[in-house]
Amino acid sequence: MRYELYYWPDIQGRGEFIRLALEQAGANYLDVARLPAQDGMGMPAMMDLLQNSAVPAPPFAPPFLKAGKLLIAQTANILFFLGPRLNLVPEDDASRLWANQLQLTIADLVTEVHDTHHPIAGSLYYKDQKAEAMRRARFFIAERIPKFLNYFEHLPVPKAKDAPYLIGDALSYVDLSMFQIIAGLRYAFPQAMRHQEPEYPRLLALHALVASDPRIATYLVSPRRLPFNKKGIFRHYAELDA
Amino acid sequence: MRYELYYWPDIQGRGEFIRLALEQAGANYLDVARLPAQDGMGMPAMMDLLQNSAVPAPPFAPPFLKAGKLLIAQTANILFFLGPRLNLVPEDDASRLWANQLQLTIADLVTEVHDTHHPIAGSLYYKDQKAEAMRRARFFIAERIPKFLNYFEHLPVPKAKDAPYLIGDALSYVDLSMFQIIAGLRYAFPQAMRHQEPEYPRLLALHALVASDPRIATYLVSPRRLPFNKKGIFRHYAELDA
Numbered sequence: 001m002r003y004e005l006y007y008w009p010d011i012q013g014r015g016e017f018i019r020l021a022l023e024q025a026g027a028n029y030l031d032v033a034r035l036p037a038q039d040g041m042g043m044p045a046m047m048d049l050l051q052n053s054a055v056p057a058p059p060f061a062p063p064f065l066k067a068g069k070l071l072i073a074q075t076a077n078i079l080f081f082l083g084p085r086l087n088l089v090p091e092d093d094a095s096r097l098w099a100n101q102l103q104l105t106i107a108d109l110v111t112e113v114h115d116t117h118h119p120i121a122g123s124l125y126y127k128d129q130k131a132e133a134m135r136r137a138r139f140f141i142a143e144r145i146p147k148f149l150n151y152f153e154h155l156p157v158p159k160a161k162d163a164p165y166l167i168g169d170a171l172s173y174v175d176l177s178m179f180q181i182i183a184g185l186r187y188a189f190p191q192a193m194r195h196q197e198p199e200y201p202r203l204l205a206l207h208a209l210v211a212s213d214p215r216i217a218t219y220l221v222s223p224r225r226l227p228f229n230k231k232g233i234f235r236h237y238a239e240l241d242a
Numbered sequence: 243m244r245y246e247l248y249y250w251p252d253i254q255g256r257g258e259f260i261r262l263a264l265e266q267a268g269a270n271y272l273d274v275a276r277l278p279a280q281d282g283m284g285m286p287a288m289m290d291l292l293q294n295s296a297v298p299a300p301p302f303a304p305p306f307l308k309a310g311k312l313l314i315a316q317t318a319n320i321l322f323f324l325g326p327r328l329n330l331v332p333e334d335d336a337s338r339l340w341a342n343q344l345q346l347t348i349a350d351l352v353t354e355v356h357d358t359h360h361p362i363a364g365s366l367y368y369k370d371q372k373a374e375a376m377r378r379a380r381f382f383i384a385e386r387i388p389k390f391l392n393y394f395e396h397l398p399v400p401k402a403k404d405a406p407y408l409i410g411d412a413l414s415y416v417d418l419s420m421f422q423i424i425a426g427l428r429y430a431f432p433q434a435m436r437h438q439e440p441e442y443p444r445l446l447a448l449h450a451l452v453a454s455d456p457r458i459a460t461y462l463v464s465p466r467r468l469p470f471n472k473k474g475i476f477r478h479y480a481e482l483d484a
Binding site: 056058077094097101104111123132135139154155 | 300301323378396
């Protein structure tokens with residue numbers, strides 16, 4: 001199966017949670033919007049699927065994934081679908097629900113990260129909501145980062161001793177997403193994370209373990225890994241990291 | 243199977259999406275936190291599950307559902323689980339993914355509704371973030387309600403002619419959730435909805451159809467249906483409905 005991922009071509013954003021799963025599994029996939037428009041790819045191909053009223057199951061927004069005849073949107077939903085196919089989740093129903101539950105909790109955190117720099121409207125520039133962003137970011141750092149990371153840090157430990165995995169005894173897509181959360185929070189809020197990180201040894205160990213996975217390590221230094229920047233979800237503005 | 247729903251006892255909130263599904267299906271369930279503490283129920287029972295470190299799959303927050311040995315959290319995840327058991331989603335995998343995708347899009351809208359009155363922090367009172375709330379609500383009404391509702395209004399029409407269902411040819415849990423969205427937006431933003439509603443005839447027909455479902459109609463006039471209020475997700479503040 002060759003998967004087609006559709007996501008904004010110049011940011012990690014929510015697409016990155018899908019990319020990490022596809023990359024770790026060595027899946028055959030196209031990152032469509034980043035490919036040339038003259039080959040029928042690029043942004044025109046993505047916008048066509050977003051705006052074409054003949055699409056039977058239209059997405060509300062990127063990311064979305066084409067897998068054969070299926071077109072699937074919503075990050076956690078895409079990962080729910082891909083999990084067993086990429087061997088990135090235990091196959092039993094209870095484990096898949098548990099993985100989905102954790103992934104949706106990560107999605108909630110991601111939305112809160114986004115809203116630190118866009119607390120008023122996605123259609124406004126950051127500079128036009130900076131005062132509100134500074135206020136929201138203070139609460140995010142003081143209350144929400146600890147609330148979320150403490151929850152994940154103290155999830156039941158798997159049976160395999162010393163393994164930091166969040167689900168079962170092997171790497172899952174939830175672990176890959178938690179890697180991205182730690183990487184993103186470190187990029188966006190370096191000062192806050194320097195203070196808080198020592199509280200989360202398990203999550204840091206998980207981050208390091210994922211970073212050292214051979215396929216992920218290769219991916220991270222490849223041009224396929226976009227850098228963090230000031231257009232994505234995790235953004236570094238020094239004034240928000242007080 | 244007797245289900246146990248755990249949710250804050252004095253608001254509709256996210257729990258209402260689960261209640262509507264259980265009620266429409268005539269399921270046997272307990273709304274645990276609303277039952278007497280002296281019977282082992284009530285808030286103590288809910289807080290115990292939230293704080294007990296021996297719970298193998300702990301929830302981050304309510305709502306959560308106990309179904310036999312399973313403890314499941316995250317609204318969309320609970321509905322994904324319940325859907326086939328309550329006969330509220332087509333059974334094939336593609337339909338279940340599609341339903342989940344739509345439910346997650348509804349969940350995104352619900353978060354945005356919440357943030358109209360809490361754009362800075364959940365830990366602050368509304369009055370302490372009212373200026374920011376007024377600014378966010380203006381954008382929500384002008385840009386986000388139309389964006390979301392137009393998306394749902396123009397989803398592909400099912401084969402059964404004249405049926406407003408969002409998925410397939412029968413009532414699904416997504417339809418019940420869309421009923422709640424329309425009801426909630428009408429409560430919170432009556433002026434804005436009076437202006438915008440004529441754009442969404444399909445969603446209004448769906449709202450009316452769900453309201454006239456015999457079990458839902460019975461539920462809505464029963465004491466089990468909590469009223470909308472100023473503690474929930476949909477809140478009416480006249481100054482936010484300009």
